[in-house]
Amino acid sequence: MSSFRIRSVPVRALDLGLLPKSSPIYHAALQIRAKSTASAVAEGSHRSNDLKKKQNNNNHSSESLTGNTTLAQAPVYTTGLSRLREHYTTSIQEDIMITSYRHHHKQKKQIPEGVKVELKGNKHLKPSPRASSSTEIPELVKIDVHCMMKEAITSKYNLLSGVMAIQSITGQTPEIIFAKKGVHNWKLRKGMPIGCRVTLKGDKMYQFLDKLVEVVLPKMKEWPGLPEGSGDGTGNIGMGFPPSALSLFPEIESNFDMYPRMTGFDITFNTTAYTNMDARLLMSGFNMPFQRSNTGAVRKESSAGEAKKADDSNLIEA
Amino acid sequence: MSSPFARTALKAANLMRAGAPSTPKKGGGTSLNGEPRNDLIKKVLFDAPPRPPVRFSSEDMTRHETIERAWKLVRQQQKQAQEEGLAKKFEMMRKANAELEATSSQLFKHSQTKERHAVFPRQLRTLTDTPPKQVWNYREPAATPAPKA
Numbered sequence: 471m472s473s474f475r476i477r478s479v480p481v482r483a484l485d486l487g488l489l490p491k492s493s494p495i496y497h498a499a500l501q502i503r504a505k506s507t508a509s510a511v512a513e514g515s516h517r518s519n520d521l522k523k524k525q526n527n528n529n530h531s532s533e534s535l536t537g538n539t540t541l542a543q544a545p546v547y548t549t550g551l552s553r554l555r556e557h558y559t560t561s562i563q564e565d566i567m568i569t570s571y572r573h574h575h576k577q578k579k580q581i582p583e584g585v586k587v588e589l590k591g592n593k594h595l596k597p598s599p600r601a602s603s604s605t606e607i608p609e610l611v612k613i614d615v616h617c618m619m620k621e622a623i624t625s626k627y628n629l630l631s632g633v634m635a636i637q638s639i640t641g642q643t644p645e646i647i648f649a650k651k652g653v654h655n656w657k658l659r660k661g662m663p664i665g666c667r668v669t670l671k672g673d674k675m676y677q678f679l680d681k682l683v684e685v686v687l688p689k690m691k692e693w694p695g696l697p698e699g700s701g702d703g704t705g706n707i708g709m710g711f712p713p714s715a716l717s718l719f720p721e722i723e724s725n726f727d728m729y730p731r732m733t734g735f736d737i738t739f740n741t742t743a744y745t746n747m748d749a750r751l752l753m754s755g756f757n758m759p760f761q762r763s764n765t766g767a768v769r770k771e772s773s774a775g776e777a778k779k780a781d782d783s784n785l786i787e788a
Numbered sequence: 789m790s791s792p793f794a795r796t797a798l799k800a801a802n803l804m805r806a807g808a809p810s811t812p813k814k815g816g817g818t819s820l821n822g823e824p825r826n827d828l829i830k831k832v833l834f835d836a837p838p839r840p841p842v843r844f845s846s847e848d849m850t851r852h853e854t855i856e857r858a859w860k861l862v863r864q865q866q867k868q869a870q871e872e873g874l875a876k877k878f879e880m881m882r883k884a885n886a887e888l889e890a891t892s893s894q895l896f897k898h899s900q901t902k903e904r905h906a907v908f909p910r911q912l913r914t915l916t917d918t919p920p921k922q923v924w925n926y927r928e929p930a931a932t933p934a935p936k937a
Contacts, residue, residue: 498865499858557914559870564877565908571878573885573900604878605871627820630829637833681793698905720793725801730825747904754907757914762905785901 554676554756558609562755567607570748575601596704599744608705608743608752613675615640617735618647618665623656626663631731633666638721640678644668682737683757686718695759701746707753710736 578598581587587595600606617636621628629646636644644666652660670678687693701707713732716722722729743749754760820826844852889896913920 494862494865495855495858498861499854502854502857502861553914553916561915562908564874567874567878568881569906571881571885573882573889573896602878604874607874625821627823627826627830630820630826630833633833634829643833685793724798728825728828730823730829747902747906750905750907755912757910757912759910760905760907786904 552673552676554680555673558755562752563607563609566748566751566755567602567604569751570608570743571602573602597744606742608741608748610675610679610739610741610752610756611671612740613670613678614667614738614740615644615670615678615735616647616665616667616738617644617733619731619733620656621731622664623658623662628731629663629666631729632733632735635716635722635729635733636666636668636735639681639716639719640668640670641674642668642670679756681719685720686715687759689718690715695761696750696753698761698763699746700760701749703746705741705743705745705749706738707741707749708736708738710734 576599580598581595589595615636617632619629619632622632633644633646645668646663647665647667649658649660649662649664652658652662658664696707696709700709711734713734715734716729716732717726739749739753741749741752743752750760820830885896885899888899
């Protein structure tokens with residue numbers, strides 16, 4: 471009679487909650503466990519000392535009787551899918567890298583450090599673009615949502631509506647902006663709360679952009695798209711919204727009556743692009759519509775055979 | 789609402805309703821700026837009690853740390869793989885450009901002139917979990933790109 475032997479599992483079963491064994495996190499955890507056990511054997515009580523240190527730090531507020539530790543504020547990683555982030559990494563990142571590729575890098579005049587250069591008018595120095603590389607590809611870094619309410623001059627409680635609205639839209643509490651200096655004509659004093667701003671990064675940013683592009687912008691009446699030449703010169707794009715746009719967001723649409731005042735706001739897309747061209751290319755990849763002039767359409771038709779007749783103002787030497 | 793943002797909308801609505809007093813105040817409470825809704829908003833934003841801190845046993849702590857590190861490791865591996873792919877493609881692009889430059893200077897110059905207003909087409913569709921209601925018709929010629937509704 472052949473004996474039926476159950477082979478013992480070499481690695482102890484990790485209790486990772488409801489994590490399925492097919493997930494990559496499980497295998498990564500196995501790797502870490504293997505490393506940590508090896509290091510624990512080698513270094514003895516080094517690891518346990520680290521844990522003790524953590525407990526001591528957290529025991530300022532919590533009781534140390536049970537040995538429970540309070541969880542420090544660690545960055546929260548969502549394991550769920552971020553639709554636009556995936557869209558960027560899988561669909562448009564490579565295309566942007568190839569389209570914005572410049573074989574010869576135009577080196578701008580470098581100003582030595584410490585030298586102060588003053589440009590005429592209110593102009594400022596712009597960061598010079600770098601040579602194309604696979605590590606520096608235009609990417610969306612953050613979205614700034616900013617709202618300034620003139621009604622807050624008469625009474626600061628008028629600002630509450632704007633703050634609540636922006637919190638509902640973005641899912642993040644905005645910081646209140648106080649006036650840096652007073653303007654007599656508007657009866658604004660220095661230090662008055664006048665607006666609010668929130669900076670979105672990561673998954674929250676992509677979710678907000680998703681909402682904007684899929685739900686809000688299509689509903690806006692007679693909005694032709696962003697201007698063809700939009701951009702601040704350093705790779706960021708800004709746009710403003712009227713108060714009527716606030717009611718198009720699903721969070722505010724559902725309980726519209728709870729907000730005393732509808733306010734307009736502006737959005738700035740901050741990217742790692744160095745030029746307007748690259749920034750516009752990036753944002754169009756996220757389905758942000760841009761206006762197109764008629765000369766562009768004419769140029770496309772004629773470019774097949776007559777390259778010389780192309781409109782030179784729209785073509786630039788790379 | 790069947791929209792994918794229904795959850796965030798409900799959350800916002802519940803937040804506002806939770807801040808409302810269960811019993812009406814007697815004698816008329818001080819409503820900020822004469823607007824009772826402002827009182828509610830102020831309560832929700834600033835007077836809401838903070839969440840109690842999460843307490844972990846040492847076992848739970850190691851478990852949590854292991855999971856966090858494992859997830860970081862997964863993300864790191866994914867990022868590394870992606871960067872490798874990008875570097876390879878960039879190298880191919882560079883080689884192709886160098887070859888073109890060596891072959892014909894006029895063609896190379898033509899290839900380096902870029903359209904100032906080059907953007908992705910408006911018909912570009914971001915990936916979704918489910919297919920769209922209106923499937924793309926390949927037979928019909930695309931007359932004018934219709935605005936997304």
